[in-house]
Amino acid sequence: METNKSNSNSSENGKVRIILAGGGTGGHIFPAIAIANAIRNQRPDAEILFVGAKGKMEMEKVPQAGYNIKGLDIAGFDRSSLFKNISLPFKLIKSFSQVKNIINEFKPDAAVGVGGYSSFPVLKYAQSKGIATFIHESNSFAGKSNMMLGKNATKIFVAGEGMGKFFPAGKIMITGNPVRRAIVNSTATRDESIRSFGLDPNLKTILAVGGSLGARSINEIMAQHVSELESLNLQLIWQTGRATAQRFIERGRPSKNVWVNDFIHDMDKAYAAADVVISRAGAMSVAELCVAKKPVVFVPYPLAAEDHQTVNAKYLVDRDAALMVKDSEVNAKLFGAITRLATDEALQEKLKTNIAKYAVTNADEIIAKEILALL
Template identity: 35%
Template structure:
């Protein structure tokens, strides 16, 4: 089996593709892959580290205002489609998979024009611009949220979940809280605002530090690498030192391993985070980012809230008191946290990778008929 994957711009588009690669390798050890990414996206760093052959295209996104930038965007897209056709002709894939981002638009569109089976995967509850554009010509479409199905041609779309969920669920971990000076026999909340950190969440935690210092549970606060020093400085200015039950970290290299030991998580509501959280059945307090396309994080979070799997706090209403009250409600009320954990497990799809793989096989078979 020969597979081209494309997705870029953010980890939310890249990690599902890499997780799918693991599933395909399980079913087809001889499978060959080629990942096509953009020159500007983080995939240029992430994908080669994963050991996949990688080629780059020069693409860029549209500006919301009418400008010369958009004329260049169209020119770059047309050139990328032409280059994609050459790549596809040379690699001869059985199927081409797009997981979002502008680069996937060029690659998958080229494959559609060449009558090659294509599958697109939408991780969020609100469909991205690229996937909407590609949906008419796609052979099959997989979505991670049931609500997203109505945004695509119904005869093509299937609820499959996010392959990252299966990858995390199957990971082996020997992580212990003792590795960062905490105890394994205490309930622990992990507060994480994304790989770069979130200023609003960081400020709320700083203001809540005195309350967290006297709680009987443990608090692990991940600031983001570029925000760590400013967080420490603000705490010093307030003359607040973290107590023995609190740890402040700039970044976590192996988040899935830490998640497996976490009782409650406070986080953004990105697609990858939700896939990881639900695959492990972790009760969550979600604080959606307001600065994302289509406000999709709010809708992602609402899906979990509606299922009884999470609490949500609107960022504009986030305060230290609300944060502490929410954490207390889950860590100090065992019945509520157990109920929420059970609901998170129901929402999670630990077989998401296998589901998307089956959709991929269906796409190949449909084109043969």
């Protein structure tokens, strides 16, 4: 579908207007905010509006970043309960009506989809109106919604090679994944960062993160072994995520060598404080850890589409840039793997040196420049 040329010329006649759609997890929200910030840096007069799903994380995080957001009444397919999907068609119809009103009122020159429930109706309607649409696909396996939207997209930004099996080859541009500027430009020191979490700079520090929503298997292992850390001269910064957070917070808080909460707001300080990291292997977590140059034990989420988190982790593991423990093996292997890594400085240095080779620090700037050039 061709872009509506009369609409796209508004960037020459006045302010450029761009919608960013998507969310659900930090892995979608923070790259979208990074892209928005890069657009603003290159075009300070740009008017930017986010569209997300009501009740999801973006409705809080986007306003905190200084942007307006409209919420849609939309949800994804719930594989755990077919009963919960009864209202899905009605929500989808309602969301398209909401999108129509948002786009007709805001009159964007472009819509950018970053993944998540709200991306599909926004980009689908924008394409029907001849508005330029851009997709950012962060993972090594494209989501079904993005694959459907890709046929009529103006341009598709991807993290790495091999995405031609999902999208029209001529529309693909390899950019890497946008990492938050606070992490890219971090000047946080290890000791100051550790003290900001109320911990001791003289102890080796483990950072355990399972993504913004949490990782049950990682949390369960940390809960089982948290009392053993002090005798090993180790301390822990533990982001539990929001799912069942209170139980894990109560487990960790009595220990003076543990900082625990459902969310870490200053991830640049968390990375600076960490000597070693336990993490899921979502695309954005991987991108951030490459930039932060951290020795990491990945625990890929086993139910990710096409097992793409294992693919993400294995790419680095095969290059001696990370370690990996399967989710099914965490009980037997994870605590031993992270404590051995925490005491093996030679292995830490090797992993840090190798993971740093895969850091991309300017994906947000490249994506913003490409979007603005085509408007």
